[in-house]
Amino acid sequence: MDSGPALRVENSATLKPLCRKTYVLDTNVLLHDPTAVNAFKQHHVVIPMTVLEELDHIKDRRDKTVSREARIAIQMIDKVVDMATPQQIQEGVEVPGSEIDGMGPGTLAIFPDQLLGDNTDVPFLDGTTDQANDNRIINVALRLQAENPNEFICLVTKDINMRIKAKGSGLLHVEDYRRDRVLDDIDLLAKGYEHIEGDFWSTISEVDTLREGDCTLHRVPRASLPGAYANQFLYDDQDFMAFVKRVDDEHVYLRCDSRDSLMNKRFWGLAPRNLEQAMAMALLDDEDVDMTVLTGPAGSGKTLLALAYGLHAILEQKKYSKLIVARSTPPIAEDIGFLPGTEEEKMAPWLAAFDDNLEILHGTDESCHGSIDYVKERANIQFKSLNFMRGRSFNNAYIIIDESQGLTQFQLKSVISRVGADSKIVVLGNLAQIDNKYISPLTSGLTYLVEKGKNYSHAGIMHVNGIVRSRLAAFAEENL
Known part of the structure; x- marks a missing residue:
């Protein structure tokens, strides 16, 4: 008796499941971005008690800039842990708005690092006067790594020397805080102008002209100038000089300028x-x-x-x-x-x-x-x-x-x-x-x-x- 066509089994690539990571934050991260507790989405964020102590000292400084940011960071932490019990705070409290598809919400925990002591099984940096706070924060990450060998434990700090010390002490994962990076290379930073080699108009496939008030604009396809943005200047090796008035999904609108008129501008006698x-x-x-x-x-x-x-x-x-x-x-x-x-x-x-x-x-x-x-x-x-x-x-x-x-x-x-x-x-x-x-x-x-x-x-x-x-x-x- 025919049991029907045999099932055809194909090898299919399986997606690697999202890994929930643990990030230990240094004080300078919270001063750099007071909202950093919300930046790690579905992951687990740990703030050592030493960080809270440093924020407490900084919030009363006369330097209005950092003291204000310390207070905002403390308020952000308080919003998350306000109604939690001491046990919940040490284990991790859900961070509102941190859910992403396929993963639960991120959590925030306070680690009582004042209870840590030397342990022959875990690397331990002593509390020398000059480095006591940095060492205590590194010790938290080292302890979490020892207790959770199969998990991703990472120290996040903007202090380069602290990152070197942490790696030298045996911590596998140490990172700079990168949420605020908008570029991978500073050479890519926008300059406000673009130089086009040769003749600009030879690179344009189509153009039409329209009048807006007393201004004549040339409309060219966006594909011809994919990197254009409003208020940018364009010039070539000939006599072409233009100003980008605006950009939409399909077109770039250019106002032609003259180099001579730009160079003849005067402010308060300055040329x-x-x-x-x-x-x-x-x-x-x-x-x-x-x-x-x-x-x-x-x-x-x-x-x-x-x-x-x-x-x-x-x-x-x-x-x-x-x-x-x-x-x-x-x-x-x-x-x-x-x-x-x-x-x-x-x-x-x-x-x-x-x-x-x-x-x-x-x-x-x-x-x-x-x-x-x-x-x-x-x-x-x-x-x-x-x-x-x-x-x-x-x-x-x-x-x-x-x-x-x-x-x-x-x-x-x-x-x-x-x-x-x-x-x-x-x-x-x-x-x-x-x-x-x-x-x-x-x-x-x-x-x-x-x-x-x-x-x-x-x-x-x-x-x-x-x-x-x-x-x-x-x-x-x-x-x-």
């Missing part, structure tokens, strides 16, 4: 010395651009351009009522309160570059210092520390944020969210001069802002190249 400066000046003067981000090496003219436009816009065009210059005080001066004088006088040592640039703009005046004082008063120039800008709102103001490369994305967001109605903000930074030990060019808030801002129709990006200080400065930037 561009290269094409990148000219393009930056065009972005600064664009009514539709609320935020301009200028990156580039020291001496490329970023600060001078931003300041010259501010004086032009306030004193000649009457667009804004005040010019606010702000930067974060360096770590060596965590609290400017010890310096004498008003807030502006306290900030003077960190904002001397603006006085230098005012001298450049008025150096030929008969009374240079008299002109500078007069301009400061007329333009209502105010110097602020970023540490004291939070909680305020600035309306009808032209705002310059200097030395932004040392800020985290969280810090930059909190500053930009202060910008009020009828205001423009200019963010300046040089990714080659980061003095924050936990920030690299890839994780800088400036890099994050450039990559996120390029897709916003009211933001402009420009990398200003070319050293214009002196031939010696150019040599130092390129070779030393």
Whole structure:
């Protein structure tokens, strides 16, 4: 009797099941991103008691930046463990909103590392005075790895030396915190312009022209310029120069410009010395651009351009009522309160570059210092520390944020969210001069802002190249 056709069995590839991992967080991760407890989705997050103790000390510091972030991190942890019992907190409490398909929610646990002691079966770093806290956090990861040999246990820290120590102590998995990375290579960072080799129009298959108000736009297929974004400049080796007005799913809309007209722009008597400066000046003067981000090496003219436009816009065009210059005080001066004088006088040592640039703009005046004082008063120039800008709102103001490369994305967001109605903000930074030990060019808030801002129709990006200080400065930037 025929039992029917035989079943045909084929080999099929089986998907590897998602592995639930355990991540032990260092204090600097929570200071870098206070919302980090929500970043690990379905995985298990462990926060050693030592981290909570460090956050407790930091939240009362005079440094308003890190103390605020410590408090936010503590509040984020409290939201998760608020109603849990001590046993649940040590085993793991579900993190709301961390579910993904096929896996349950992630969990957050507090590890009482003050109970850990030397154990001959587990590597143990002693509590020497200088390294006690780092060692206690590493010990937590080592203990979890010893107790769960078949699980993925990973220490996450932004401290390079701590990562080396952990690996040297036998910890198999140690990582930097990478959630804030928007690029794999800093060379891929948007520059605000694209140079097309040869003749641009020879690369375009079709184009049509339309009129919008007093502006003529050329519409080309998006496939011809797949990397284009709003407020980007395009130029070729011929005479072609264009500005990307907007982009949609199918087309890129270009406004043709002239290099001569860009190079003939003037702000407060300042003329561009290269094409990148000219393009930056065009972005600064664009009514539709609320935020301009200028990156580039020291001496490329970023600060001078931003300041010259501010004086032009306030004193000649009457667009804004005040010019606010702000930067974060360096770590060596965590609290400017010890310096004498008003807030502006306290900030003077960190904002001397603006006085230098005012001298450049008025150096030929008969009374240079008299002109500078007069301009400061007329333009209502105010110097602020970023540490004291939070909680305020600035309306009808032209705002310059200097030395932004040392800020985290969280810090930059909190500053930009202060910008009020009828205001423009200019963010300046040089990714080659980061003095924050936990920030690299890839994780800088400036890099994050450039990559996120390029897709916003009211933001402009420009990398200003070319050293214009002196031939010696150019040599130092390129070779030393």
